[in-house]
Amino acid sequence: MIRAIVRARRVASPMAWVALLFGAASISSCGDQFDAAARAPAARSTRVGAIIDFHQPESVKYDPDQDVYFVSNMNGFGSVKDNNGYITRVSAANINQMQILVQGGMHGVTLHAPKGMAIHGDTLWICDIDALRGFDRHGGAPLATIDFAPYGAVLLNDVAVGPDGTLHVTDTGIQMTEKGVIFSGGDKLFVVGPNHTVTVRASGAQLAKPNGITWDAKGKRWLYVSFDPFQSRLFAFANGDTTRSVLDSGHGKWDGVEALADGRILLSSWTDSTVHMISDGHDERLVRNVPAPADIGVDTKRGLVLVPLGVMSRVELWTIPASREERVESRE
Numbered sequence: 001m002i003r004a005i006v007r008a009r010r011v012a013s014p015m016a017w018v019a020l021l022f023g024a025a026s027i028s029s030c031g032d033q034f035d036a037a038a039r040a041p042a043a044r045s046t047r048v049g050a051i052i053d054f055h056q057p058e059s060v061k062y063d064p065d066q067d068v069y070f071v072s073n074m075n076g077f078g079s080v081k082d083n084n085g086y087i088t089r090v091s092a093a094n095i096n097q098m099q100i101l102v103q104g105g106m107h108g109v110t111l112h113a114p115k116g117m118a119i120h121g122d123t124l125w126i127c128d129i130d131a132l133r134g135f136d137r138h139g140g141a142p143l144a145t146i147d148f149a150p151y152g153a154v155l156l157n158d159v160a161v162g163p164d165g166t167l168h169v170t171d172t173g174i175q176m177t178e179k180g181v182i183f184s185g186g187d188k189l190f191v192v193g194p195n196h197t198v199t200v201r202a203s204g205a206q207l208a209k210p211n212g213i214t215w216d217a218k219g220k221r222w223l224y225v226s227f228d229p230f231q232s233r234l235f236a237f238a239n240g241d242t243t244r245s246v247l248d249s250g251h252g253k254w255d256g257v258e259a260l261a262d263g264r265i266l267l268s269s270w271t272d273s274t275v276h277m278i279s280d281g282h283d284e285r286l287v288r289n290v291p292a293p294a295d296i297g298v299d300t301k302r303g304l305v306l307v308p309l310g311v312m313s314r315v316e317l318w319t320i321p322a323s324r325e326e327r328v329e330s331r332e
Helices: 031-039 324-331
Strands: 047-052 057-063 068-073 086-091 098-103 117-120 123-128 131-136 142-147 156-161 167-171 174-177 180-183 188-192 198-203 210-216 221-226 232-237 245-250 254-259 265-269 274-279 282-287 297-299 304-309 314-319
Touching (some): 057 117, 057 304, 167 210, 221 254, 232 265, 254 297
Antiparallel strands (some): 047 314, 188 198, 304 314
């Protein structure tokens, strides 16, 4: 495996609330060099690369059109409006190639502590404390800002696009400060419709600190995970409805969730430092020993789960094993 040294652009900021920064950075270079291995049937996940030297990376979004990864960097405390957050664009074919796409405080950009992201057309939507900000996904120009403060937003955490083009946004109701994570309440699920109209779809403690959210095209349903510190749950609900069912539960602090095309579900857990795979009612620990894995992404071209590790200021790339059906087909 080729090894190279790459550094993301340094931006002055205070130490993050969970940052344990390492010294000199190195990268396990992968890109298309491991495509065949990533797609091959496997019984377990394998780490095939790591992109290092971010500043509290919280979310990764794959753009298949450009074949790039967008990485949101909080670059400080997650609830502080310091206007120094930034978005890195990394070539998926060659992760040695990376650049800053959006930088808070430059070129008229406001971006404090970016978290979850979604792509809708040519717009990259980004959660930023109590606002949703849209940028051109090609050049990074600011396009729109939707203010959620009038709706009582505490901490917008993730955003996803529905089949009808609406944006669903979670408010975890926590504060990320120098004192750690403060559970202040205010849990909400928002929907953004035409003309950027905002609706509070659901609110209250019963949402259990909603964090990662995604649309499950296979199951035709919304999925979200809760960041409840004692018992996290994987919820499902139909589009346009708020009646929720529980698909899985665990020991607390679930962060990101992704639905694969074949119906399997990936979710990240702080409590056991694991990325779980949910398949046919079974919960398997797919990726282990990844401290505080945040809002995961999926590289659909290479069959990889992209795991941001804020405490290590890095993003790790792990293979997604072939499904049972794919393994059977490969043997026939």
